[in-house]
Amino acid sequence: AQSVTQLGSHVSVSEGALVLLRCNYSSSVPPYLFWYVQYPNQGLQLLLKYTSAATLVKGINGFEAEFKKSETSFHLTKPSAHMSDAAEYFCAVSPMSGNNRLAFGKGNQVVVIP
Amino acid sequence: DGGITQSPKYLFRKEGQNVTLSCEQNLNHDAMYWYRQDPGQGLRLIYYSQIVNDFQKGDIAEGYSVSREKKESFPLTVTSAQKNPTAFYLCASKPSGRAAGELFFGEGSRLTVL
Numbered sequence: 001a002q003s004v005t006q007l008g009s010h011v012s013v014s015e016g017a018l019v020l021l022r023c024n025y026s027s028s029v030p031p032y033l034f035w036y037v038q039y040p041n042q043g044l045q046l047l048l049k050y051t052s053a054a055t056l057v058k059g060i061n062g063f064e065a066e067f068k069k070s071e072t073s074f075h076l077t078k079p080s081a082h083m084s085d086a087a088e089y090f091c092a093v094s095p096m097s098g099n100n101r102l103a104f105g106k107g108n109q110v111v112v113i114p
Numbered sequence: 115d116g117g118i119t120q121s122p123k124y125l126f127r128k129e130g131q132n133v134t135l136s137c138e139q140n141l142n143h144d145a146m147y148w149y150r151q152d153p154g155q156g157l158r159l160i161y162y163s164q165i166v167n168d169f170q171k172g173d174i175a176e177g178y179s180v181s182r183e184k185k186e187s188f189p190l191t192v193t194s195a196q197k198n199p200t201a202f203y204l205c206a207s208k209p210s211g212r213a214a215g216e217l218f219f220g221e222g223s224r225l226t227v228l
Contacts (some may be wrong), residue, residue, distance in 0.1 A: 034215040051213050094214035095167030102215045104156040
């Protein structure tokens with residue numbers, strides 16, 4: 001079974017500062033990893049994905065994440081926060097084979113302070 | 115425009131009533147999913163369907179039912195057996211050949227039980 005841990009339900013960051021959202025996963029088989037973003041009262045949008053190619057993955061809106069197998073982590077970063085980054089962010093994991101069901105973390109609500 | 119349409123966006127229900135949430139996609143995707151989202155709990159899988167006329171229970175299927183009579187449509191019925199139905203419901207789809215986590219989401223339906 002797969003699971004994801006995202007610590008800190010709310011994250012505050014100053015405009016222009018580094019955005020860092022932590023994601024640790026548990027998986028009995030090699031995983032695919034994903035970050036999704038959700039704006040208020042909307043569906044989720046795929047931000048970026050790791051599917052066993054490069055370990056440093058670049059996504060939309062200037063975000064990137066690095067897969068570290070030894071640390072079972074897939075942390076999301078953005079060098080400089082923008083007001084438009086205020087949203088909820090979800091990390092998710094699925095196995096590369098088998099039933100490949102997706103497991104979501106509980107999410108981080110990001111608040112950007114002007 | 116191709117996409118996933120969920121309706122209604124907001125729905126109010128009295129206790130003891132069944133309600134049906136609509137999900138239609140024109141992306142020609144084979145797989146479709148229903149998730150439930152509660153504050154601070156991430157997304158939990160209710161039901162999914164990988165092909166027409168077939169569907170499987172997710173992690174929290176009790177009190178819900180679905181059908182998949184057409185490729186484009188995957189309606190969700192919230193029955194009176196669901197003890198705590200107030201939530202945000204998200205429908206998603208996935209094309210064949212993509213990793214399990216590469217989902218396309220609708221904008222959601224918010225159900226409130228009065």
